[in-house]
Amino acid sequence: MRLLLKLRAKTSDKLSFNYNYSLSAAIYKLLNFGSPEFSSFLHDIGYESNNKYYKFFTFALQLEKTSFNKKYLILDSPNASLYISSPLVDDFIKNFVIGTFEKQSIEIYAEGIKTTFNIITTEILPEPIITNKMIFKMITPMVLSTQINFNGKLNTYYFRVDDDLKKINKVLNQNLINKYEAIYNKKYEGKGIELTWDYDYMVKAAKTNKKLTKKVSIIKDYESPIEVVGMFCPFEIKGDTELTKVGYEAGFGSQNAMGFGLVYEDKK
Incomplete structure (x- = not known):
């Protein structure tokens, strides 16, 4: 299942280039509101197969309009979209949605820059028909x-x-x-x-x-x-x-x- 979150920057007009880890950590924090036990399990262990461990979610942050300097991205528009995807509907998606309603914001802290986005809307995206x-x-x-x-x-x-x-x-x-x-x-x-x-x-x-x-x-x-x-x-x-x-x-x-x-x- 895939979610689309519409965001608006609240506390900063800049964002670190290297925000991947910090955004991932912010997703775990939201997940924690729905289920601290599941959030800890996923973060610390994950699902094992053939001695490999998987978290079973991925994401993408798309910023509406940006420029940049040598140190960071400049948010020329406060608007952004966050895509969240996971096959774990009951464990991941539902608990993450609970987190978005509880927190109503997502904080990215990377390389000394704290950027807080308010969560404006959350919606479920239609799934494609998977063919061969x-x-x-x-x-x-x-x-x-x-x-x-x-x-x-x-x-x-x-x-x-x-x-x-x-x-x-x-x-x-x-x-x-x-x-x-x-x-x-x-x-x-x-x-x-x-x-x-x-x-x-x-x-x-x-x-x-x-x-x-x-x-x-x-x-x-x-x-x-x-x-x-x-x-x-x-x-x-x-x-x-x-x-x-x-x-x-x-x-x-x-x-x-x-x-x-x-x-x-x-x-x-």
């Missing part, structure tokens, strides 16, 4: 990674759009299968999905020097920043509708609870 062939555009980048050996040490490598598509699909399928098995508590028996990038979009991006990768710093309190690289390109998915639905609701790829992997259907 879907075209999606990204609202936030998709993060997929693997471990590679470099000078005798394992390092995280983040996939780029121009990497081997078979390897990307292998990692993406395993990610979706893990999520499926954790959500439904049963073994996945399907044949998986196949992703292909929008080639025309890639050609146009190359001609205009538009980047298809985005680097985001995840800044946690008192910790060194974690640099995450995500892919940003429209794509088509063919195959199992159950896995596609998991990706649509929980987010495609990893780092979803930090605001990555949120997509919408392209109906062209």
Whole structure:
């Protein structure tokens, strides 16, 4: 299920560039109003599958009008939209909605900047009909990674759009299968999905020097920043509708609870 929150900035006309972690923390705080136990479980543990742990929500903040300087984003308009998506209707969505009614605001505190948004409205968005062939555009980048050996040490490598598509699909399928098995508590028996990038979009991006990768710093309190690289390109998915639905609701790829992997259907 997907929610749309209409927001209006209250206490500040600026916002940190690197707000992902702080916004994620603010979402947990709202969730805490509905169920402190569930909020703590999700934050501290999450749902396990094949020794991987998943939070099963993702989000995207869209600001109406901004400019920027070297230090932060400037909110030229106070209006913003926050998308929240999760397959956990009873545990996540309902408790989060309770939090929005109780708190009626959301606070983002990052890199010394506190920005408070009033929650003006909250609505449930209609869900697309998931078929065995879907075209999606990204609202936030998709993060997929693997471990590679470099000078005798394992390092995280983040996939780029121009990497081997078979390897990307292998990692993406395993990610979706893990999520499926954790959500439904049963073994996945399907044949998986196949992703292909929008080639025309890639050609146009190359001609205009538009980047298809985005680097985001995840800044946690008192910790060194974690640099995450995500892919940003429209794509088509063919195959199992159950896995596609998991990706649509929980987010495609990893780092979803930090605001990555949120997509919408392209109906062209």
